[in-house]
Each structure stands twice: as structure tokens, then as C-alpha cells.
Amino acid sequence: MSKILIADDSKVMRQIVVRTLRQAGHAGHDVIEAENGRVCLDKAIAEAPDLILSDWNMPEMNGIDCLAALRASGNQTPFGFVTSEGSEDMRARAAEAGALFLIAKPFTAETFEEHLRGLL
Amino acid sequence: MTLSPATGPALADVQAITEQVWSSFLGDEEPLLQRFTEPSESGSVAFPAEQVWSAAVSVHGDWTGSITVELSGAVAQSLTRLMLALADEPLEDADIADAVGELVNMIGGNVKSLMPGPSALTLPVVAAGRAAHATDLAEVARLDAVWNGEPVRVSVHAPRS
Numbered sequence: 001m002s003k004i005l006i007a008d009d010s011k012v013m014r015q016i017v018v019r020t021l022r023q024a025g026h027a028g029h030d031v032i033e034a035e036n037g038r039v040c041l042d043k044a045i046a047e048a049p050d051l052i053l054s055d056w057n058m059p060e061m062n063g064i065d066c067l068a069a070l071r072a073s074g075n076q077t078p079f080g081f082v083t084s085e086g087s088e089d090m091r092a093r094a095a096e097a098g099a100l101f102l103i104a105k106p107f108t109a110e111t112f113e114e115h116l117r118g119l120l
Numbered sequence: 121m122t123l124s125p126a127t128g129p130a131l132a133d134v135q136a137i138t139e140q141v142w143s144s145f146l147g148d149e150e151p152l153l154q155r156f157t158e159p160s161e162s163g164s165v166a167f168p169a170e171q172v173w174s175a176a177v178s179v180h181g182d183w184t185g186s187i188t189v190e191l192s193g194a195v196a197q198s199l200t201r202l203m204l205a206l207a208d209e210p211l212e213d214a215d216i217a218d219a220v221g222e223l224v225n226m227i228g229g230n231v232k233s234l235m236p237g238p239s240a241l242t243l244p245v246v247a248a249g250r251a252a253h254a255t256d257l258a259e260v261a262r263l264d265a266v267w268n269g270e271p272v273r274v275s276v277h278a279p280r281s
Contacts, residue, residue: 010218013222015205057243084228086230087233089237090233105226
């Protein structure tokens, strides 16, 4: 069983991500949640998840700043974005900062399956 | 000085994005159907619902504009139940605001991706009631639709340049 940290300021979206993980064949993992990038950063360090799925646009600290802070601290936890913005510019920024992928909303279970294959 | 017309996404793109978001999270069982209205229609004639929720996000950058969603109270409650996979439990206003905000966030994020960048997307602002728009903004696209017989409106506004 893996531990997955889901960061999104929307409780609705965190629940949809959990549901989609289940539909993509990843039921039964230990899921922890964060409502912004600051809490995500704290939990990433304190709880040592195996994977972080994070929104980009969040209050307090956004997802890209959270990822930058994590990597600057030497933390290499696999990190993927699940966000409403999927432009080439943002995909390039995500990759440059060390994200493994960027899943644009709306998404399907198949998209999750494709990106998470071999990670969990 | 003559102002240039405001620019923004084509209505067909707004419709395609909205339908994609809608069917992904709310299913295809009850489709979102386009509703034809006259541009001059306003008030309760243009949006026949007693209770309304509205939400907006703005894009700032190489393209600047705002994306607004307006829903009848019945649609807002139904979409919240579907998104949270809830049956008959009573809903908190906070849950409805969260669901409606996430809806406009997804539609707005996809509109942003279509427009020239770089640009930044704001967090959603949600209100119980119709949306109001600044007077320096012009409507560049408006999708009027019905879902389960209830009105849904997605509009895009941009400054006159």
C-alpha cells in the first residue's frame, strides 16, 4: 500500500481525485489531503508520501512554488499536477520544476491510469 | 479615441469546453442543451430562475478577461451532489460554493489555455445571486443552456482595448 498526498483547495476536487484513483485501479492506498501548497509542503516532509498529486492554483502557496520548495529542500517525492490549466507553457514550467506529469481537468480514469502506471 | 472590440474565445470553443467539463463530472445521462436567447434579453427573462449561484475567474496576461458561470439553485445543488457523490443528505452552502467554484475554475482554466499567454488565472469567486460585470468589460461569448430544464449560463467578458 502506498501513501498519496492530494493537494487542492477544493474539497470537491480532492474527493473527485480520490474517486478517480479508485476507478483507475488504485483503491486501497493511504490518502492524505492538503488544502493549499503550504500544508502540502508540510505534509510532504512530515508524512513522507510515495506520490503527491497537486493542484496548481491554490491560496497560501501555489503548487509550483510548493514543488520548487520541496526540491530545494532535497525532497524528491514523485510529484504530478492535476490542474485546470494544461497549456504548453504550464506543462513546460511543470516539467522544468521537476513534475512527472500534468493532468488537465477535466480528466478521466484512463488518463490517471496512463500517468500513474509504474508509480504506485 | 476609438475603442477596439474586445477579443476572446469563439462561442463554439466555450461550448465545447463547457460540454466536456459537464459530461466528465456530471455524466452524459442528462445532457447540457443549448438554449437560444436574444442578445437583448435581460433579467429574469434571460435567466428564468428564482435562486441563482454564480462564480467567476479572471485571466490576466497577454489575454485578459473573465469567465462567469451562472446556475439555477436546483442545478447548483444537483451538480454538488453529483460531484461529491452524495444522495439525499442536506447540503451546506460551503459545499455548493466549492462545487460551483470548481466548475468555473475548470472552464476558465481551459479558456485560458486557448488564449494567447503567458497569463495567470485567479482563484474562483462564488456568490449566491446573479453575476455583475464591470462597465469597462464587454461580453465576447455567451453560452445559454438548460440542464434538467433549468438554466445555465457561461459567459466570457474582456476589456475594450
